[in-house]
Amino acid sequence: MKKLLFFIGIISILLFYFWSKLIVASILFILILDSFTVKILVSKLEKILPKNIWKIISYGYIIMLPVLFAIFFRTFFFDIYYVPSSSMERTLFPNDYVIINKISYGVKLPKHPRNIPVIGSFFTPPKNEYNIYQSLKPFKRLKREDIVVFKAVDNSDKFLIKRIIGMPGDTIELRESKVFINSRALKEKESYSYNFLLKNKIKNLLIKNYSNKEYRKLPFNEKNRYKKNVIEKPNFNYFLFPASKQDNWTRDNYGKLIIPKKGMKISLTDENIGIYKSVVLKFENINLQELENQYYTFKNDYYFMMGDNRHNSIDSRSFGFVPESYIQGKMIKVFSRKRLFSF
Structure with missing residues (x-):
């Protein structure tokens, strides 16, 4: 029975390796699998190593195994996040907890220890580094109006939860607080x-x-x-993205704005450089103003997020586009004391 489990486990680990290309993690899984099944490698190590060293390794293994399992599970499968603000009322409420599905929508592998679940807070955050995740191939695609958790794009440790309103390649506009996507009005939900x-x-x-x-x-x-309360005149207490439109747009009369899409080619002008330069500089490592030609092709997909509490939400109208690599996953369950709306 143990040999059969070992064989099935090896097949699973090989599939994991071909999907993730994580050789160190795959070797670690083989060692863990061996320790629970046939114990071939474990027996050899026990014979080779001095008894004191073997005891230290054994106790360390017992202590670290639950931690490794928690890191693996929260990185690749599901994670739980706390809702700190009222930006999603009446859909989500402060102090709610949401569970998100990570594996279906493209696992985000941290490139820096700071962003590893469970143990990340023990490490110093990277400075001026925005390409902090590597995305694995998703099994499902995100859709408009999905509620997602994503890393804040200001290089802080915050995670935000909002609703996807604009997809890559969309043109978004707000007229008197009503959202238009590609010039078509988006149907409003009861909870907005x-x-x-x-x-x-x-x-x-x-x-x-x-x-x-x-x-x-x-x-x-x-x-x-x-x-x-539709804001028709610029409100300087509410910062808008991009800064070049602060004097013209409001949170309720906003856009038109084209959301970047991977492979989308734009003709650079003085106006759209002001819109796209910060996101391209941060997430694509390109300074548009230093390009010699008049065109740029985007390397990544981006999304436009909004809170359901439209007048009390700091969202993409303030901080701009969210790269796909920053989206941790889609909300699949909420635990709350208040449940006024169902999904």
Whole structure:
């Protein structure tokens, strides 16, 4: 039975190696498999090594095995993340925990120890390094309106959870807070929420936040007292991406903006260099202003993220495009004390 398990395990490890090309990890898995099954390698090591050294290795193995399993599981299969803010209300709430599927949507292998699950906090973060993950081939493709967890693009240790709104190659635009993709209006979900204004008798301006579902269920008289707080003039308290559009766009009247796609070729102009230069410099290691020709072809796919709480979310309208390599996975389960909406 143990020989059969060893044979099946070796086949699995070989498949893992051909998929991941991780030779060190594959050798480590063979050693672990051997220790639980036929113990051929273990027996040889025990005979070769001095008893004291063998005891140290044995105890270290017992201590480290659960840690290695946790790193492997959280890197390749599933992980759990904490929701810290209200940017996804009423879909997700602060203090919720979400489970994400990593293996189906392209495992992201950390290039630096700082980004390894479980043990990463023990290492110093890399400075000015943005290409921090290597993506393995996905079994499924991400879709528009998937809720995903991704590494913050500002080189911090934060992980954010938002909804994919713009796919690679899309043209995104917001008109009076309504999203248009390739000039077509995107259907709104019941859980999307906005700030609404109410003017009371003493002329004080009050703001309330309602989801589409909550607003629709308001009594007719109450509805007429509220107006969606659409920002039509530049609001300098809310930083917009790109900086070159800060004086022209708002969080509710935004774009048009083309989202970069792998293989997409653009003709460089003074305006679009201002839009794409930071993302290309960070994630593609190219300075567009130093190129000799007038065209650039993108090396990676990028996404545009937005929070469901549209007026209370710091998202791609502020920090720009998110490279595919930064997306850790798709949300598949949420654990919450509040469940107002189902998926």
